[in-house]
Amino acid sequence: MAAMIEAHGLKKVFTTGDGKRIEAVKGVDLAVQKGEIFSLLGPNGAGKTTTINMISGLIEPTEGDASIGGHSITGEPLRAKALLGVIPQEIALYPKLSARQNLNFFGKMYGLSGADLNRRVDEVLDFIDLRDRQNDRVENFSGGMKRRVNIGVGLLHRPQVVYMDEPTVGIDPQNRRRVLDTVFRLRDEYNMTVLYTTHLMEEAQELSDRVGIIDHGEIIALGTQGELTQQVGEEDRLTIGIDAVQAPQQLLDALQTQIEGVTQAEFLAPTLPEGVDSEELERKGGKIRVLAKRGRKALPRILNLIEEHNVEVNSVEVREPDLEAVFLHLTGRALRD
Amino acid sequence: MFNKIWAIVQKDLYTTFTDRNLVLIMFAVPLAIATIVGVVFGGLGDGDNLTLDRIPVAIVNLDEGYESFGQQANLGADFAALATGGEMTSGTSAVGSDTSTACPLSDAQSSGTSQSSMTDILAATEVATEAEARAGVESGDYDVAIVFPADFSASLSPRINEDEASPPADPVAVSIYANSAQSVDGAIVRSIVEGYVDTIQTGYIALETTINSLIASNPVAAIVGGNNDAANAVIACAFGDTLATIRLDRQSIEVQADDEPAVTGGAFSYILIQIGAAQAMVFGLFAAQFGIISIVEERREGTMQRMMLSPTPRNVIIGGKFTATFFMVVLQMSVLLLALTVIASFGAGTFVWLWGSNILLLVLLILAVAIAICGLSVILASIARTPEQVGTLGSVFNILLGLVAGAFGFPPILPVAYLSLIYWGVNGLEALAIGSTDITLNLLVLFGQGIVFFLLGTWLFSRRVEA
Ligand SMILES: Nc1ncnc2c1ncn2[C@@H]1O[C@H](COP(=O)(O)OP(=O)(O)O)[C@@H](O)[C@H]1O
Numbered sequence: 001m002a003a004m005i006e007a008h009g010l011k012k013v014f015t016t017g018d019g020k021r022i023e024a025v026k027g028v029d030l031a032v033q034k035g036e037i038f039s040l041l042g043p044n045g046a047g048k049t050t051t052i053n054m055i056s057g058l059i060e061p062t063e064g065d066a067s068i069g070g071h072s073i074t075g076e077p078l079r080a081k082a083l084l085g086v087i088p089q090e091i092a093l094y095p096k097l098s099a100r101q102n103l104n105f106f107g108k109m110y111g112l113s114g115a116d117l118n119r120r121v122d123e124v125l126d127f128i129d130l131r132d133r134q135n136d137r138v139e140n141f142s143g144g145m146k147r148r149v150n151i152g153v154g155l156l157h158r159p160q161v162v163y164m165d166e167p168t169v170g171i172d173p174q175n176r177r178r179v180l181d182t183v184f185r186l187r188d189e190y191n192m193t194v195l196y197t198t199h200l201m202e203e204a205q206e207l208s209d210r211v212g213i214i215d216h217g218e219i220i221a222l223g224t225q226g227e228l229t230q231q232v233g234e235e236d237r238l239t240i241g242i243d244a245v246q247a248p249q250q251l252l253d254a255l256q257t258q259i260e261g262v263t264q265a266e267f268l269a270p271t272l273p274e275g276v277d278s279e280e281l282e283r284k285g286g287k288i289r290v291l292a293k294r295g296r297k298a299l300p301r302i303l304n305l306i307e308e309h310n311v312e313v314n315s316v317e318v319r320e321p322d323l324e325a326v327f328l329h330l331t332g333r334a335l336r337d
Numbered sequence: 338m339f340n341k342i343w344a345i346v347q348k349d350l351y352t353t354f355t356d357r358n359l360v361l362i363m364f365a366v367p368l369a370i371a372t373i374v375g376v377v378f379g380g381l382g383d384g385d386n387l388t389l390d391r392i393p394v395a396i397v398n399l400d401e402g403y404e405s406f407g408q409q410a411n412l413g414a415d416f417a418a419l420a421t422g423g424e425m426t427s428g429t430s431a432v433g434s435d436t437s438t439a440c441p442l443s444d445a446q447s448s449g450t451s452q453s454s455m456t457d458i459l460a461a462t463e464v465a466t467e468a469e470a471r472a473g474v475e476s477g478d479y480d481v482a483i484v485f486p487a488d489f490s491a492s493l494s495p496r497i498n499e500d501e502a503s504p505p506a507d508p509v510a511v512s513i514y515a516n517s518a519q520s521v522d523g524a525i526v527r528s529i530v531e532g533y534v535d536t537i538q539t540g541y542i543a544l545e546t547t548i549n550s551l552i553a554s555n556p557v558a559a560i561v562g563g564n565n566d567a568a569n570a571v572i573a574c575a576f577g578d579t580l581a582t583i584r585l586d587r588q589s590i591e592v593q594a595d596d597e598p599a600v601t602g603g604a605f606s607y608i609l610i611q612i613g614a615a616q617a618m619v620f621g622l623f624a625a626q627f628g629i630i631s632i633v634e635e636r637r638e639g640t641m642q643r644m645m646l647s648p649t650p651r652n653v654i655i656g657g658k659f660t661a662t663f664f665m666v667v668l669q670m671s672v673l674l675l676a677l678t679v680i681a682s683f684g685a686g687t688f689v690w691l692w693g694s695n696i697l698l699l700v701l702l703i704l705a706v707a708i709a710i711c712g713l714s715v716i717l718a719s720i721a722r723t724p725e726q727v728g729t730l731g732s733v734f735n736i737l738l739g740l741v742a743g744a745f746g747f748p749p750i751l752p753v754a755y756l757s758l759i760y761w762g763v764n765g766l767e768a769l770a771i772g773s774t775d776i777t778l779n780l781l782v783l784f785g786q787g788i789v790f791f792l793l794g795t796w797l798f799s800r801r802v803e804a
């Protein structure tokens with residue numbers, strides 16, 4: 001059976017006002033199966049939204065094409081769009097209209113009307129748990145409630161495929177939990193196919209059947225979490241906070257050469273918001289990041305070595321292989337950098 | 338498809354009318370302006386009606402009269418007699434009631450029982466020579482001087498047995514001198530004379546009247562538009578009928594208890610038509626501007642994109658937005674025209690309908706103007722990227738259109754004015770107001786502009802970089 005979402009060689013080049021070319025997406029291939037939750041994980045500016053915009057028919061690809069349920073988004077846009085519900089990254093609602101009026105209006109845009117429309121709106125209001133506030137203007141809602149309405153609008157027409165573009169940005173943990181649960185419900189109760197984008201490793205890790213890691217407009221890794229973490233082997237990641245603003249190079253060299261299993265050791269300079277004085281910087285100190293096989297076991301020896309170099313350790317964090325490590329492994333950068 | 342367009346229109350109208358500021362700007366402000374105009378130009382306010390003193394006029398009758406088929410007539414002398422309240426000398430019965438143009442104020446004519454004559458408007462004095470009359474105007478004794486030339490009657494006389502090949506007579510020149518500080522009076526008198534001549538005119542004789550302004554620069558003249566033919570036509574209408582019947586109906590002229598004559602409905606309504614027609618256009622343009630701002634805002638807020646994500650063709654969405662704009666423009670102009678009528682009615686103390694009796698043409702004209710305005714706004718929407726740009730560009734558009742069309746008191750700048758929808762709209766409204774039905778050209782130009790603008794605008798729109 002063909003995939004629910006397919007993309008082939010998607011490229012997008014933006015030309016800015018001053019004639020500069022920005023290659024936002026440089027050839028993305030995707031295939032998401034029916035009933036799957038697929039995450040597109042990548043840092044800000046990686047090209048997630050641009051990709052979503054192309055495969056939802058909002059902007060035209062410079063090259064390549066995508067299809068939804070077998071309908072080309074460029075060839076048969078109306079058929080493809082009818083199968084698709086999109087929950088945009090930014091809240092896109094009419095603030096002066098009530099939750100119900102917003103749902104009603106967009107329902108009509110999806111061709112719903114009459115009793116059918118009313119029933120769907122009721123259903124969605126229940127689903128996003130806003131029935132008691134349905135007649136309040138959206139402008140008076142909290143951020144989390146707006147998010148929920150934003151999601152509800154994308155579900156009105158019972159799409160087979162749902163795109164969610166960073167739906168948890170800027171909301172509190174409680175509402176975020178709600179959103180993540182919603183994603184599972186969409187798959188489990190409605191058998192929907194979900195394409196979810198995020199820059200948060202934890203979300204991708206929790207939700208996804210499969211993950212595509214995107215960076216600088218390219219998918220640099222794609223597979224189940226197991227498949228991806230295998231790429232980095234059994235390396236643990238140790239992050240050691242130190243009270244110096246610079247680590248001696250000999251220390252970093254020593255870590256890599258003298259301790260078995262260490263594949264990488266680097267210093268991360270402290271980062272502070274602009275305008276903070278250097279005293280504050282010194283107090284915060286930097287970090288040493290070490291990648292090591294069986295890192296937990298090697299930890300005592302690593303700490304010893306650091307002390308031998310007269311550097312004081314403030315904190316230690318050990319992480320087993322995860323998507324963050326995969327990203328780090330592939331790009332040399334942390335996802336949040 | 339129409340369901341979706343209608344859904345967009347409904348949503349837009351709803352959001353507009355639930356936005357208190359927008360309602361204020363779109364409806365309360367124009368009403369306030371119209372009311373202020375009403376108060377400033379009289380008719381409304383402290384209960385006193387606008388009182389125009391009788392216009393002091395000097396009449397110089399150099400007319401030598403004519404004789405044909407044994408009938409004698411001196412039309413210049415007749416006019417002087419009518420104006421001064423004296424006896425008519427000639428047996429002219431041509432002063433008939435055949436100029437029954439449907440005037441804005443004549444609807445209520447039948448209700449009036451008390452009527453008054455031309456002497457209620459003019460305080461006329463016969464003066465022997467042109468020089469004396471001019472001197473009188475210059476010194477301020479008279480506001481206006483009318484000089485009938487020697488061949489006045491002759492040139493207006495029927496030419497029945499004449500050789501077909503004979504060239505048409507030279508236009509007869511009735512000179513009207515007005516102190517430019519009194520150019521409103523000048524315009525009124527000129528209209529009266531024109532109405533008089535129209536009434537008796539037979540055949541193809543052309544009439545040329547001239548107003549020679551003796552003193553320059555007068556703001557009132559600018560507001561009322563002394564150079565504006567349409568303006569004069571409105572006056573001609575208000576007073577022309579008077580001449581035809583040598584009476585003014587009650588709505589035009591109100592005789593107060595102390596027998597001091599006062600003009601209310603006539604001049605006041607005329608001012609409202611003048612200012613209101615241009616205002617209707619300008620506010621129509623502003624209403625469209627709000628429509629475009631809402632398009633730009635929807636793009637910024639992402640709701641436009643959200644509509645585009647639904648299985649709805651792009652054209653339907655754009656069509657919906659512009660249909661909504663169209664509704665707002667029509668509504669805005671209609672409200673304004675109605676409001677002016679209400680104010681005119683208050684001024685006259687009775688119901689006065691300003692915009693002519695042909696409602697069908699009026700509706701067509703409003704629709705045509707709205708289509709032209711919406712076409713223009715498609716272009717604006719395709720250029721502007723932010724609401725601020727819409728505001729700036731839109732205002733520049735509007736001011737230019739108004740400026741060349743003469744909406745700000747200056748005369749229209751021809752032929753550039755022919756490009757301005759304000760020109761055609763104002764011109765059409767004024768024509769309707771004086772009872773003319775000849776606005777076919779206005780309708781054609783406006784509809785045509787609408788289509789051209791729309792095509793150009795959608796072309797520009799489609800060339801625009803996405804998102
Ligand atoms: N309309 C646009 N014009 C120019 N550059 C753009 C435009 N949209 C996005 N970009 C650029 O493309 C890159 C990818 O952006 P985006 O897809 O929004 O990333 P993400 O959603 O992963 O944060 C960024 O460098 C961004 O600046």
Ligand SMILES: [Mg+2]
Nearest residue numbers: 048049089166
């Ligand atoms: Mg994004």
